[in-house]
Amino acid sequence: MTVSAGAKARWWKGITGYQWFVFAVAAGGWLFDNLDQRIFSLARITALQDLMGPHASMLDVQAFAKQATALFLIGWGIGGLTFGALGDRFGRARLLTIAILIYSICTGLTAICQTHWEFALLRLATGVGVGGVFGLAVALIAETVSGAARLAMLALLQVLSTVGNIGAAFAKMGVDTLASQQTIPADGSWRWLFAIGAIPALLAVASGMFLREAEPWLKLKQAGALPKGWLGSYGQLLADREERRNLLIGTLLAVAGVVGLWAVGEYAVDLQDAVFTTYFAAQNNGGNIAAQVAQAKNWAYLLQMVGGAMGMLIFTYIADRYGRRPAFTIGFSAAFVMTLFVYWRLETPTDAYWMMPLMGAAQLSVFAGFSIYLPELFGARVRGTGVSFAYNLGRFAAAGGSFASALLSTRMFAGFDAPAPLRYSAMVMCAVFLIGIVASRFAPETRGMSLRD
Template identity: 60%
Template sequence: MASLAWFFDCLDQRLFSLARIPALTGLMKGSTPDEVGVMGKEVTALFLVGWGIGGLIFGALGDRYGRARMLTLTVLIYSMFTGLSFFSHYYWDFALFRFLTGVGVGGVFGLAVSLIAETVPAGARVGALGTLQVLSTIGNISASFIKMGVDSLEKGGTIAAGEGWRWLFLVGAIPAFLVFFIRGYLREPESWLKLKEEGRLPAGGIFGPYLGLLKEARWRKNLIVGAVIASTGVVGLWAIGEYAVDLQNVVFKNHYKAQGLGDAEVTAAMKSAINRVYLMNMIGAALGMSGFTWLCGRLGRRTSFVIGFASALVVTALVYWKLETPEQAMWMMPLMGAVQLGTFAGFSIYLPELFPSRLRSTGVSFCYNLGRFAAAGGSFFSAALAKSVFGHFGSPLMQRYSAMAMCAIFLIGIIAVIWAPETKNKPLPEE
């Protein structure tokens, strides 16, 4: 159930990435592509802010009132507001629904990871948590196939032209039905039930777990280190990697125009190429996550993160610098997916190993979701670069240089590993 919640969470994230520009193009009548593109970054930033807020709230509530109960609520929130995006008429209500969707999306990871970490046997924990992140690529790929189906229906006239994005968001409401299964079958972990029986759950509502983390030096240090490491990956993905599609749109369009294709043919060729490239990107991500899970078990967590962040820095910068054609993207983007998303398997494995049961959901959610605020700032910063530093939004040079400049974030993650505790072959920490 936890894995399904995360699967649909990632499907929802990808549906938003695929639909945000078509949605804003339809909602912002008369706006230029530059204005739509910049607004796309800003709506993404609002989504990430909601994500961060949701993570901070529901992580603490999960420790206080139960992981399973809160997971049910977060799934209901993100599916409901994804579905409501179907009814958007203006960019501001679309942005509001995306913000509220983010609140639900943000709560899932910390709850799901804590549930799995506290449920499976110790010997299976690394593999189970790494596999949870691999499942995210299946959600992303599923969203892409859904997008292809909706595009086909729109092209055939079943869906009105320019309205396909609405149906993508309506599909995103399906996880609400998952709530019935979660409520009926999902149980709280034994470790959490024992804490409840002994009266050792954190008191003080939503602030109690945070006070527990901050007042004890060991957990406070782990909180800071875990937050910096996780934020590095989150910013790398959402403030850098997520806009690879924007660069592809510009580069692929120029490539197909140079071949003498007409406007309709260029559009069709671009869509087909971007879909194929994204599929390869996700295959690379799945392999990268599997490889990172193996590294964590073989070399330890600290060494694995150094290798992962160093690889992400080099490969991401080279891809943004050198990408020129769809053919190049077919092998470059899988590499970038592998190095950028590989470390996310490490977050699933490492973060629950930093905190005790009574504070685990709070600690994991805080570390994983604090980076959403940084990524939101990165999105706003990237939009500012687009408008005032590297030229207008449609410029390939802007896309390249702003992304390459922001790759410096991976150096911060490498430095943070110096203070990170090694948790390989150690049990989950308790009091």
Template identity: 60%
Template sequence: MTTSHTHSQDSSRPWWSQLSGYHWFVFVVASLAWFFDCLDQRLFSLARIPALKELMPGTSQSGIQAMGKDVTALFLVGWGIGGMVFGALGDRYGRSRMLTVTVLIYSLFTGLSFFSHYYWDFALFRFLTGVGVGGVFGLAVALIAETVPAGARAGALGTLQVLSTVGNISASFIKMGIDSLEKGGSIPPNHGWRYLFLVGAVPALLVIFIQKYLREPEPWLKLKAEGRLPAGSIFSPYVALLGDKKWRSNLIIGAVIASTGVIGLWAIGEYAVDLQDVVFKQHFLSLGVDPAQVAGKVSDAKNLAFLLNMLGGAVGMSVFTWMCGVLGRRKSFVIGFSAALVVTALVYKNVTTPTQAMWMMPLMGAVQLGPLAGFSIYLPELFPSRLRSTGISFCYNLGRFAAAAGSLFSARLATDVFAKSGVPDNLRYSAITMCAIFIVGIVAVIWAPETKGQPLPED
């Protein structure tokens, strides 16, 4: 059951004008939790190769790249486990309470990554960070979806994802600042990655505001008062979802659609940085740049390409949010996944210079990140309040396990198939092959229900 304010539809007014002061507070807190979550993810993407180079001295460049994918896989597995666990706990004990716990977990273990001395403790900290990171999305989305007016829901949830790019962009600027401090001697050489993770511990301060002011949404409080919240073991919400034909169908369709986008981002898009390491270095060396200056030029070019990639992502998610409101959810996903398939494959096939990357990466960011706004909008529309956090988290985080498998598969494609076959640019062709995943998402939309203009479902 939802309260009257969540049923009221008003598409004639901009979504932001429909929010009260408390609605804005909830939106800001949930967005900050997701902002810092995305900041943590991106800091890891930027720091993993430098970290492994220091922690695994004597390992070849290809070996470092492969181990980077293995650590990413562990991070994603932790992410998936955290999402599954905290999604169910959010339905049982409350969204805001569990959001507090997840923020504390990812802040603590991100900070502890600063103290890593070996591959194994670095990998362990990243796995445990993933557990906290994984819980945030489903809780934040359920919190906003059940708090703001229905007419503002799609806009607020789409904007939540748009604002996530601010976390990604912030990570890029933080990386530039840390690089500058390292070049200036304020940070020991090759230790910049440690300070990136130290910055990632800051979100713990957000917990103060979550604990003191954030209330549980009214639909959840009503279910609690009526004694209708999931009871029994932590698996009981999953039993309830799988035991009902309608919710089971929505769970499967939502999971396949979300997994497509998550695999596309983490098992394909994230390795654009690794490819840039190789092709940018080759480019600068071919121009006769002093080898001692190449590393710095590569780093600067990668930072700028990443920033442009995130700006493109912000535009893509804004456009996708608009498409969901105008075209509906199903058509938007078909268009989004089709664009991701074509653009991502073309970018990986053709990018060879920093100049090309500066216009290609924004395009890839737009098509890869765009559908993620659709997940924020669509997933809460598939499940009832008593199971909403569980359903959202399952769909979004099942993709983490799939992306972890995809990351390992991509690594094996690069090292055991293309490299051993003598194919040049093995990372490039591994990524192009992985783009086939977008076809799966396009096919899955055939069975997806259209939820545009409908109230949040209830039993």
């Protein structure tokens, strides 16, 4: 036991330079992937207000923002369901490079769009690239390193995703500051944020030049055992009883986490906008209310991401010490309770500064579990397909959740004064976390087991 604990404490010992390069490309692609997602979350309202014009009401802008989010998630789901299978057939390193290129180029193009429908369609296209990254990235890491190093690197991949989130928050704070100082035009300042999202194209160049396929995939290729056809891995995945069962469990877990984050948690930014505006207007301190609201939202988001990183580390400890199943049960239970509480009680910026870190820790904790657990559920021939399908099918469910949330806020709860419709619709949507709690009780325990290669 002492030797095992010491080995885990020194998991980085013996890792080669190339293995670190694989981790850097995979984690970097996922980091910038998350930066892109968060730029969209933080800038979508401002962008759509600009593109839809002064005659559009805030309720109309928020409703279209939810539709744009749904299109983004649909593209994400399409990319995830196709890129994983293509990676199993043609090579995960090659398809990871293509996915990074797609989302970086389309994000850059968003910076120059002229209408709200162009904005929404570019988010659909961006989602295709974004959706392709996760399954390919975790499969490459899982098959390149082993043992304690595999668990640590897969967990760090998700922890570093919060660096992308925090980077987006700092980028928005910087752009807001430059706009307030009139260094850049205040009108259309959101375009600078989406221009930043084109940077990972440089990472794709490095990936295309130096990233190689993992040894298990190369052995399957030499043996002629790769899936047949572009989407042939789906046939192999569904033909095996154990793979089918694991696919169902992994998908239910991911659906609960992804819907909970994107169809519930992401709209905390919109709630903060309404609550903070009312709060600062009531203070009547003569300051620029819009600037005060933007600053408070940025700090709340930054603290939420710090909490998310801590939640992922706690999940990793529980998963390694006690098992994957109890870690998921605890994570989803915490997400249900904390998210419900935040939407019920959030009233001031001070509330947000302590509530959002706790909600971030609860909601994002299970995402560390997805990177650690999903590749452990599937064999080498279909690992990319299985991970991508399980993780990204949740995007379609989240898109449906976004439409449902929009209907709840604009129809069922439309008679209430703002921001009550947003509060109540989000609280109803919190029921999705119960799916994760139930699914975790049936999940096969993989703690201490080798990958099925």
